[in-house]
Amino acid sequence: MRLDDTWLVVPLYNEAAVVADVVTGARAVFTKVVCVDDGSTDGSADIAKASGAVVVRHPLNLGQGAALQTGFDYVLADPAMRYVVTFDSDGQHQVADAVAMVELLRTGEVDVVFGSRFLDERTEPGRTKRAVLRLATGLSNLTTGLRLTDAHNGLRGFTRPALAAVQIRQNRMAHASEIVAQVAKAGLRCTESPVHVLYTEYSRRKGQSIWNSVNILTELLYR
């Protein structure tokens, strides 16, 4: 399959332990991978670059939402870009899931694909995590009018016109809900695609704690 028209946008912040594997794995399929380094202090940017990714560096730490938007601006400047997939740098996502998203977009029937870890049985979140995600999904569906089965999943696919319609203003974690809201408002055709989120000891240690959901809610309320 030709993937020269697809960019993988990977927000990167202090993932030196895993980013080399993530970039190498992604580059086995996707020729164009951009890591937006959000002011890492552990050399993640250099590792990503050595692994074959294009690295765009924020001069200071702004947050994942800001990193994604910088990545979007970067890939929109590539006239050859037709599809974009956002991919986490912590090793939770599977390259095969990203490929499936591009195939869905390539049919021309959808503009946006959201990853969902609840469409099949591969992902095994803990009970608390599942409950919090269910609550977040319910709230998100209530405010956006879309019917999704997952929220705050970092794996998403966009066509070029869809990406151009998104403008993230939430610098930190609330960007996930913001993207869904903007997609809904712009009337883009969207669907969900099953995603296997791999919860490793590493990702559990680094991942969002339950407390973060409070922060996300606050950020959404006081925008």
Place this chain on the structure above:
Amino acid sequence: MWIKVIIISAILAVVGLLLLRRGSRVLALRRLAMVGFAVAFAASVLFEDVWTVVANAVGVGRGTDLLLYLFIIMTLAFIAATYLHFRGVEMQITALARRVALAEAPPHDPAQPDAG
């Protein structure tokens, strides 16, 4: 009785001032309010009975209580104004950092699409 009306309208006024986006009129009003507040406070130190008189006039028992209410309202206003100010600054920093990041990013080259 009156104190409830006053406190609630004061909070609404603060919210209104914050919702009005920055402009020379809002800035001028804010500065006038600051001066007025400082003068009134200095005067009330000299004429300490004023607090009690005003408090009784609006239905508050003691001048001390009135002072506390005003203090809380001012604090809320300060928190809200500071929050909005920092949000604005953060958005400016984000725009600036993004420009820097993209300016330093490797250019897109059709002949060498995956240049690192």
